[in-house]
Amino acid sequence: MKRSLLKILICPRCNGSFNLKIFKKDRSEILEGLLKCKKCVMWYPIINGIPRMMPLSMINKLLLNGFLEKHREKIPKTGTETRVETEKIKELTSKSFGFQWNVFSKMFKVYEKGFLDFVKPIKPSFFKNKVVLDAGCGFGRHTYYAAKYGAEVVGFDLSDAVEAAYKNCKKFEHVHIVQGDIYNPPFRHEFDFIMSIGVLHHLPEPKKGFMRLVNLMKKDTTIFVWLYGREGRWFKIYVVEGIIRKITSRMPHRMLYYLCYLPAGVYHFFNLIYKFLNGNNATRSLSNYVPFKGYARFPFRAKHADAFDLLATPINNYYTRREVDQWARDTKLHDVRISDIEGKSWRLFGKM
Numbered sequence: 001m002k003r004s005l006l007k008i009l010i011c012p013r014c015n016g017s018f019n020l021k022i023f024k025k026d027r028s029e030i031l032e033g034l035l036k037c038k039k040c041v042m043w044y045p046i047i048n049g050i051p052r053m054m055p056l057s058m059i060n061k062l063l064l065n066g067f068l069e070k071h072r073e074k075i076p077k078t079g080t081e082t083r084v085e086t087e088k089i090k091e092l093t094s095k096s097f098g099f100q101w102n103v104f105s106k107m108f109k110v111y112e113k114g115f116l117d118f119v120k121p122i123k124p125s126f127f128k129n130k131v132v133l134d135a136g137c138g139f140g141r142h143t144y145y146a147a148k149y150g151a152e153v154v155g156f157d158l159s160d161a162v163e164a165a166y167k168n169c170k171k172f173e174h175v176h177i178v179q180g181d182i183y184n185p186p187f188r189h190e191f192d193f194i195m196s197i198g199v200l201h202h203l204p205e206p207k208k209g210f211m212r213l214v215n216l217m218k219k220d221t222t223i224f225v226w227l228y229g230r231e232g233r234w235f236k237i238y239v240v241e242g243i244i245r246k247i248t249s250r251m252p253h254r255m256l257y258y259l260c261y262l263p264a265g266v267y268h269f270f271n272l273i274y275k276f277l278n279g280n281n282a283t284r285s286l287s288n289y290v291p292f293k294g295y296a297r298f299p300f301r302a303k304h305a306d307a308f309d310l311l312a313t314p315i316n317n318y319y320t321r322r323e324v325d326q327w328a329r330d331t332k333l334h335d336v337r338i339s340d341i342e343g344k345s346w347r348l349f350g351k352m
Contacts, residue, residue, distance in 0.1 A: 001029070001030045001033070001046050001049055001050065001051050001176065002028055002029060002030070002173075002176060003020070003028070003030065004176075005051070005154070005176045005178075006018060006020060007188070007190065008131075008154060008176075008187055008188055008190045009035070009051065009053070009178070009186055009187065009188075010186055010187065010188055011037040011039065011040060011042055011044075011186065012053055012054075012180060012181070012184040012185065012186040013037070013040055013042050013184075014037065014039045014040040014042070015039070016037040016038050016039025016040055017037075017038050017039070018035040018036060018037060018038065019035075019036045019038055020033060020034075020035060020036075021033050021034040021035075021036065021074065023046075023070075023071050023074065028173070029049055030046055030049065031046070031048065031049050032045075032046055032047060032048075032067065032070075032071070033045075033046040034046065034071075034074070034075065035051055035053075036076065041076075043075075043076055045059070045064070045067050047059075047063050047064070047067050048063065048163065048166065049166055049177070050162050050163070050166055050177050050178065050179055051178050051179070052064075052179045052180075053178060053179065053180035053181075053186040054158070054179060054180050054181055058158075058181075059179075060160050106301060107141060107144065107168055108298070108299055108301070108302055110297050110298055110299070110302070111141045111145070111302075112145055113297075115141065115142050115145045115197075116145075117341070118142075118197050118226055118341075118347070119195065119197075119224060119347075120347075122224075124148075124149040125149070126149075126193075127146050127149035127150055127151040127193070128149060128150035128151070129150060129151070130150075130151045130152070130192040130193050131151070131152050131153075131154075131190055131191050131192050131193075132146045132151040132152065132153045132154070132191065132192065132193045132194070132195065133153075133154050133156060133187065133191045133193070133194045133195070133213075133216065134146065134153055134154065134155045134156065134195055134196075134197075135156050135182055135185070135194060135195065135196040135199060135213055136156070136157055136158075136182065136196050136197070136198070136199025136200075137155030137156055137157045137161070137162070137165050137177070138157060138159075138161045138164075138165065138199075139161050139164035139165050139168060140155050140161075140164065140165030140166075140168040140169045140177070141168070142195065142197055143155035143165060143168075143169050143175060143177075144168055144169050144172075144175075146193075146195075147169060147172040147174060147175045148172075151174070151193070152174040152175075152176075153169075153172075153174065153175050153176070154175075154176045154177075154178060154187070154191075155169065155175065155176070155177045155178070156177075156178045156179075156180060156182070156185065156187075157179060158179065158180065158181055158182065162177050162178070162179045165177050182196075182199070182203070182209045182212060182213070183205075183208060183209060183212055184212075185212055185213070185216060187216055189216060189217065189218040189221075190218070191216060191217070191218070191221055192220070192221060192222070193221065193222050193223075193224070194213050194216060194217065194221060194222070194223045194224070195223075195224045195225070196209075196210075196213060196224070196225045196226070197224075197225075197226045198226055200225055200227060201227050201228045201316060201317040201318070201319070202313050202314075202315060202316060202317075203315075203317075204315060206227075206317050207327060207330075210225060210327055211330075211331070213225075214331050214332075214333065214352075217352035218352065219352060220351065220352065221351065221352045222349065222350070222351050223333070223348075223349070223350050223351075223352075224347065224348070224349050225347075225348050226341075226345060226346070226347055226348075227317075227319050227324060227345060227346045227348070228316060228317065228318045228319065228344075228345055228346075229318065229319060229320070229321075229340060229343070229344050229345045229346050230318040230319060230320050231320065231321070231340075231343055231344065232342075232343045232344040233318055233344060236310075236316075236318075237318055240310065240311075241316060244311065245310075245311055245316075248311035248312065249311065249312060249313065249314050253312065256308065256311060256312055257308060259311075260304055260307040260308045260311060261304060263307040263310075263311075264300060264303040264304040264306075264307045266292070267292045267295045267303045267306075267307070268295075268300055268303055270290055270291050270292045270293070271292065271293070271295055271296040271303075273290055274287050274290040274292075274293045274296050275296060277290065278296075294342070319346060321338065321340070321346065324338055324346045324348055325338060327348065328348060328350055331350070332352065333350030333351060333352065334350065334351055334352075335349075335350065335351045336348070336349065336350045337349040337350075
């Protein structure tokens with residue numbers, strides 16, 4: 001954590017500002033410490049350079065126990081929350097993504113094009129000198145590119161994927177990684193751009209998460225979210241969701257990891273066929289009928305990660321254009337733009 005993050009962070013319980021205690025530091029990076037609220041009794045640990053803005057019972061037990069054992073004499077005796085007042089599904093989702101993005105944490109160059117496809121028509125120049133929140137940052141791939149384009153970025157996630165995000169984005173002096181709950185975001189109204197890509201539809205209450213992000217907006221802030229669409233998703237909704245994921249989402253993550261080599265291999269097989277057909281003038285038109293061609297530009301490891309993402313997450317929600325439009329109408333957003341990606345997902349932009 002960098003000291004400059006204090007201008008953005010607030011207590012998620014009472015919105016108070018913090019006193020900072022530093023236990024371990026490496027140049028400008030605070031590796032271990034404690035954030036003590038000036039307004040209430042709450043305190044939050046900084047572990048491995050990441051402020052953990054959540055109840056202690058939601059923090060990785062190995063990390064927390066090591067921190068408490070090392071700094072027991074410096075820690076207040078009051079001001080902890082040991083009960084998790086949240087839905088079980090949120091805990092399961094956090095564990096799923098924590099496993100996923102620490103195993104599949106490698107950055108691939110193709111992710112940059114994917115990021116720009118998501119936020120289209122936004123260009124890299126848009127990010128320069130902006131303060132950006134990446135809500136649900138996972139292992140940090142979108143945080144990384146927003147920072148590369150010149151933004152000060154806060155990557156925010158509930159899961160242990162923040163460990164991978166911290167490592168992937170460590171080279172940027174203007175990146176902050178924070179662990180916490182999107183329903184209780186610990187931030188002031190400091191952001192010029194808020195993005196949440198492929199996150200809200202995994203929440204037990206997606207619209208509530210969206211409203212929490214909207215509440216962080218100040219005048220002239222732009223928000224962008226990407227959501228699964230119902231249109232064109234019949235196979236996923238009725239076969240994958242209705243049958244397959246009822247089994248796979250309950251499997252041990254390590255077992256499912258190996259099982260997902262099978263669908264990843266299927267993707268890869270059809271991608272080879274697509275590339276062959278698309279590479280010849282005589283057969284190029286046939287390549288349009290090959291399934292899974294959207295994965296053709298990705299390495300096998302990325303296909304493996306996507307297969308795991310599809311089968312492991314406890315909950316997926318799918319939305320029609322009318323439902324996404326209703327989300328926007330229920331806020332004070334203006335300049336709202338909703339567009340689809342290949343008829344299967346939705347981009348929503350809006351300004352405050």
